[in-house]
Amino acid sequence: MQHFDFAVVGAGIAGVSAAYHLAPHASVVILEREHAAAYHTTGRSAALHSETYGSAEIRAITVASGRFYRKPPAGFTDHPLLTPRGALIAGRAEQQAALQKAATEYARLVPSVRWLDPAETLRRQPLLKPEAASGGAIFEEAEDMDVAAIHGGFLKAARAAGAVLRLDAEVTRLDRKVGRWTVCMRDGESVTAATIVNASGAWADVLAGLAGAAPVGLVPKRRTAFTFDAPAGLDLAHMPMVIDFDETWYVKPEVGQFLGSPADETPSPPCDAQPEELDIAIAVERIETATSLQIRRIKNKWAGLRSFVADKNLVVGYDPVVAGFFWLAGQGGYGIQTGEAAGRLAASLALGRGLPNDIADLGVAVAALSPARFTQR
Numbered sequence: 001m002q003h004f005d006f007a008v009v010g011a012g013i014a015g016v017s018a019a020y021h022l023a024p025h026a027s028v029v030i031l032e033r034e035h036a037a038a039y040h041t042t043g044r045s046a047a048l049h050s051e052t053y054g055s056a057e058i059r060a061i062t063v064a065s066g067r068f069y070r071k072p073p074a075g076f077t078d079h080p081l082l083t084p085r086g087a088l089i090a091g092r093a094e095q096q097a098a099l100q101k102a103a104t105e106y107a108r109l110v111p112s113v114r115w116l117d118p119a120e121t122l123r124r125q126p127l128l129k130p131e132a133a134s135g136g137a138i139f140e141e142a143e144d145m146d147v148a149a150i151h152g153g154f155l156k157a158a159r160a161a162g163a164v165l166r167l168d169a170e171v172t173r174l175d176r177k178v179g180r181w182t183v184c185m186r187d188g189e190s191v192t193a194a195t196i197v198n199a200s201g202a203w204a205d206v207l208a209g210l211a212g213a214a215p216v217g218l219v220p221k222r223r224t225a226f227t228f229d230a231p232a233g234l235d236l237a238h239m240p241m242v243i244d245f246d247e248t249w250y251v252k253p254e255v256g257q258f259l260g261s262p263a264d265e266t267p268s269p270p271c272d273a274q275p276e277e278l279d280i281a282i283a284v285e286r287i288e289t290a291t292s293l294q295i296r297r298i299k300n301k302w303a304g305l306r307s308f309v310a311d312k313n314l315v316v317g318y319d320p321v322v323a324g325f326f327w328l329a330g331q332g333g334y335g336i337q338t339g340e341a342a343g344r345l346a347a348s349l350a351l352g353r354g355l356p357n358d359i360a361d362l363g364v365a366v367a368a369l370s371p372a373r374f375t376q377r
């Protein structure tokens with residue numbers, strides 16, 4: 001039976017980033033249930049990198065990842081991983097006071113966030129109707145991510161450093177004896193590993209159960225997205241994504257089309273999430289109410305599971321009870337934008353090297369991410 005230092009379960013962004021950072025230092029196998037990596041949530045995102053989104057730790061880890069994505073090592077990619085987009089959070093009259101307060105708060109963390117009055121809001125995003133543009137907070141530095149290039153770059157480089165990828169390899173049983181896991185797969189194959197890295201996305205608590213570890217209370221939440229044609233003549237390259245202040249819809253310009261979402265968060269068991277017609281209809285109605293867009297035909301539609309723990313932070317660290325079981329879970333709606341630094345932080349902790357300095361300097365503490373925070377209550 002082949003033995004590895006680390007068996008990483010899951011080949012989404014979390015698993016491949018961790019494998020990329022582990023592989024130069026240790027032997028690694030990535031075990032993925034599906035026939036393709038990134039089949040689940042990683043392949044279904046809206047691909048926005050925003051340093052104003054999420055908790056203080058999420059924003060810090062996003063900043064650290066952004067440094068890598070803007071300047072990846074030679075050979076990682078042959079084209080930019082991030083490209084300018086901008087994100088405008090807009091509000092109606094009754095949302096204006098709260099939005100203005102939030103804009104001040106965002107600007108304290110990210111000084112380039114600017115408050116726009118109604119006229120400026122409409123100038124920056126002319127698709128908005130005046131009643132949906134009583135003010136806005138603009139973050140010009142939000143960027144589009146090339147998720148396939150980021151995920152593919154990690155995977156290619158991890159494999160070049162010796163990591164092994166096994167697809168159609170669902171982990172169905174974990175047994176630990178004398179400091180070594182036997183990892184059994186559905187097809188009857190097995191490997192042994194010193195450490196399991198739990199990067200199984202929506203299934204993280206299920207995998208923990210196989211290892212005998214207590215759940216962290218992960219709740220997968222379905223989010224729906226779809227694309228539709230953009231009217232001719234719009235300059236989509238310079239148009240910001242627009243997000244309703246209460247996050248009840250968003251529209252993101254893409255190449256020749258828009259991506260829309262009702263920003264739904266419907267709790268779901270871990271599964272191959274599918275879009276519901278009702279959620280799409282709700283989004284169409286909200287987007288048509290707030291903007292001049294007329295959505296005549298849905299081109300593509302999908303849904304994915306954004307998985308959160310109660311405080312909406314990542315869960316990174318060794319399980320406090322089960323030896324050799326390492327968590328990298330709770331990526332929520334930020335798994336790609338935090339992907340690089342979360343994987344690096346996970347690899348560093350898993351190798352016993354502590355928190356990387358650049359991430360500590362951004363104010364992240366190990367305890368805020370540790371799975372132990374769920375067992376100590």
Ligand SMILES: Cc1cc2nc3c(=O)[nH]c(=O)nc-3n(C[C@H](O)[C@H](O)[C@H](O)COP(=O)(O)OP(=O)(O)OC[C@H]3O[C@@H](n4cnc5c(N)ncnc54)[C@H](O)[C@@H]3O)c2cc1C
Binds near residue numbers: 040261
């Ligand atoms: C509509 C939508 C919009 C989003 N927009 C953004 C955005 O703009 N920016 C951003 O940063 N993030 C965004 N996200 C969130 C982001 O996509 C996720 O946080 C991220 O993809 C999670 O990655 P992951 O690797 O943890 O999970 P996944 O990509 O789901 O990977 C987990 C993998 O583990 C595998 N697995 C599970 N159990 C087992 C087992 N027993 N054996 C073997 N394999 C197993 C699964 O098959 C799966 O492939 C969005 C998500 C959605 C749905």
